[in-house]
Amino acid sequence: MVSPTLTPTVLAYTPPDPPLKEFTPARDRAFFADPKKNSLLSQASAVEEVTPHIGTELKGVQLSSLTDAQKDELALLIAERGVVFFRDQDITLDQQHELASYYGIQDRDPNQQDPKHVTIIGRDGNVRAYGQYSAEYHSDHSYELNPPSYTLLRMVKTPPSGGDTIFTSQTALYDTLSPTFQKLGEGLHAIHSSERSYISSINGGGAPHRAPIATAHPLVRTHPVTRLKSLNYNPSFIERIEELNRQESHHLLAFLREHLLNASDLTVRWKWTPGAVAFWDNRIVVHRAVPGGYDVSLREGKRTAVYGERPFFDPENSESLTKRKERLQKERGVNGIVHKTKDVALNN
Numbered sequence: 001m002v003s004p005t006l007t008p009t010v011l012a013y014t015p016p017d018p019p020l021k022e023f024t025p026a027r028d029r030a031f032f033a034d035p036k037k038n039s040l041l042s043q044a045s046a047v048e049e050v051t052p053h054i055g056t057e058l059k060g061v062q063l064s065s066l067t068d069a070q071k072d073e074l075a076l077l078i079a080e081r082g083v084v085f086f087r088d089q090d091i092t093l094d095q096q097h098e099l100a101s102y103y104g105i106q107d108r109d110p111n112q113q114d115p116k117h118v119t120i121i122g123r124d125g126n127v128r129a130y131g132q133y134s135a136e137y138h139s140d141h142s143y144e145l146n147p148p149s150y151t152l153l154r155m156v157k158t159p160p161s162g163g164d165t166i167f168t169s170q171t172a173l174y175d176t177l178s179p180t181f182q183k184l185g186e187g188l189h190a191i192h193s194s195e196r197s198y199i200s201s202i203n204g205g206g207a208p209h210r211a212p213i214a215t216a217h218p219l220v221r222t223h224p225v226t227r228l229k230s231l232n233y234n235p236s237f238i239e240r241i242e243e244l245n246r247q248e249s250h251h252l253l254a255f256l257r258e259h260l261l262n263a264s265d266l267t268v269r270w271k272w273t274p275g276a277v278a279f280w281d282n283r284i285v286v287h288r289a290v291p292g293g294y295d296v297s298l299r300e301g302k303r304t305a306v307y308g309e310r311p312f313f314d315p316e317n318s319e320s321l322t323k324r325k326e327r328l329q330k331e332r333g334v335n336g337i338v339h340k341t342k343d344v345a346l347n348n
Contacts, residue, residue, distance in 0.1 A: 004196040005203060013202050015110075017209040022145040025104050025307055030225040033069075033076035040066075040073035054082040054169040054285070055268035063099060063277065064091040071102055074279070078150060079225045083167045083280035087273060089154060093117070096154060096304055103150045104306030109141055110194060110208040111201050118303040120153060122163055122296025123289055137168070137260055137288045138236035140305060143192035143215050148282040149308030155301040158272040162294030165270050167280060167287045171230040172266040173259060174220060175321040185231070186315060188219040188252075189242040192234060216242050217311040222318035223284055224309055229318050230284045232311055233260065260286065272299075283308055 041047055045060030056077060063086060066074065078084050091099070097116045100106055112118050123135065140148050153165075174182065191214050198212035219241065221232040233256050241249040269290075270278055280287070282305065319327070 004199040006199060007203055010199050010202045013207075015209055015211045019210060019213060020145060022310055023307075025146065025149075025309055028075065028079075028149070028225050029072045029103055030075035030079045033072040035076070037073040037077055040070040040077065043070065049081070050085065050270075051265075051268045053172040053266045054167060055085065055270070056081045056083075057085040057087075059087070061086060062091070063089055063279075064095050066099075068102070071099070075103060075150065076225065078279055078281050079223065079284075082169045082171070082285045083268065083270075083278055085270060086277040086279070087275065089275045089277050091154065091277075093302055096152065096302060100150075100152060100304035100306055104308070107141075107144075107146075107148045107305040107307045110198065110210040110212075111206055116304065120289075120299075120301040120303050122159070122294065122299035123291040124294075124296050125292075135288060135291045136236045137166075137234075137286045139170075139234050139282050139286050141194065141237070142217065142232070142234045143194045143213055143237050144307075145213075145215060145310055146307040147217075147311065148305035150279070151282045151303065151305040152277060152279045153301050153303045154277045155272045155274060155299075157274055157298055157300050158276070159294040159298040162290070162292070163272060163296075163299040164290045165272070165278065165287055166267055166290060167270065167278070167285050168260060168263050168267040169230075170233065170284045170286060171223070171228050171321055173233070173263055174229050174231045176263075176266065177259070182220070182229075182320065185220045186218075186229075186313060187243070189216040190219050190232070190234075190238045191216055191240050191242055192237045193239045194237065197237075214239070218313040220313055221283070221311040222314040223281075224312075227314075227318045228284075228324065229313075229320050231256070232283075234286065235260070272301075283311070 043061050044058045048057045048059065050057055074084065106116055108115050109118055140151060193212065193214040195212040198208050201208050217232055219232055220229055222229060235257050238253060241252055244252065
């Protein structure tokens with residue numbers, strides 16, 4: 001990423017497209033799923049939970065052959081587990097577009113050339129240099145009024161080693177905070193801004209088609225399907241905390257970044273192979289590509305995403321992962337059967 005310096009080139013540039021308007025997306029497809037997900041899971045030769053908190057790999061399943069019922073169940077599995085992995089997929093780019101469209105209106109990043117997908121390439125260079133953010137954790141363009149929800153990355157080619165992607169659960173990040181700190185975060189809003197990436201894009205020869213925006217989103221959000229609380233933290237785009245003074249905001253954001261960087265127990269690292277897919281919930285997962293040390297020309301992927309709802313926090317109708325587990329344990333009868341619950345998900 002080019003340093004975000006306000007240059008004459010930036011000042012002279014006029015984006016061609018108008019700002020996006022907030023809208024209410026169609027009902028999340030996960031609401032239509034069988035909670036047991038029998039149709040989807042029965043097709044897998046193996047179902048592997050890669051880590052306790054995040055990541056499930058479905059083996060022997062082809063995304064190109066899913067029925068609508070299986071697509072709905074996949075949405076629920078993604079909402080529960082954060083990210084679902086597949087290998088050796090035969091899905092074409094057109095089929096990938098079609099699959100994304102099943103889950104909603106396809107999102108378009110401000111710098112995205114093709115309206116349907118982003119081409120993801122390898123990264124190298126000194127990612128520790130001043131003004132470089134290409135290796136930073138992020139959720140994709142969280143500054144939008146309707147940030148992406150379901151996001152799919154399919155790798156076309158990959159190097160023999162290197163270029164892995166790390167995914168971290170924001171539901172678990174919230175859950176591992178102390179109750180006092182959780183309560184503090186629930187009343188705050190973060191300002192997510194695209195200004196830095198907009199300026200860097202133009203200075204690097206890009207032509208973003210929308211002007212930069214800054215949007216306030218709750219620092220803790222409620223997932224619309226699972227009703228679990230999660231952090232809504234994005235070190236790549238958050239500028240400040242709206243309700244706090246400058247130094248208060250600075251120190252809180254520094255702590256949250258440290259909390260994220262120390263979350264190896266809440267994280268999964270995915271080694272790519274040609275034809276591999278990661279399908280994740282951008283609302284509750286942050287990710288980063290591990291850069292450098294490989295031939296970047298050998299790494300290429302196609303990413304599709306759909307717009308989600310505007311992030312919201314519903315304190316009366318959401319709970320932390322720990323609180324849910326405790327509540328469900330209390331609801332269990334003598335035989336270990338849940339007698340009364342409306343929950344569709346036990347894990348993120």
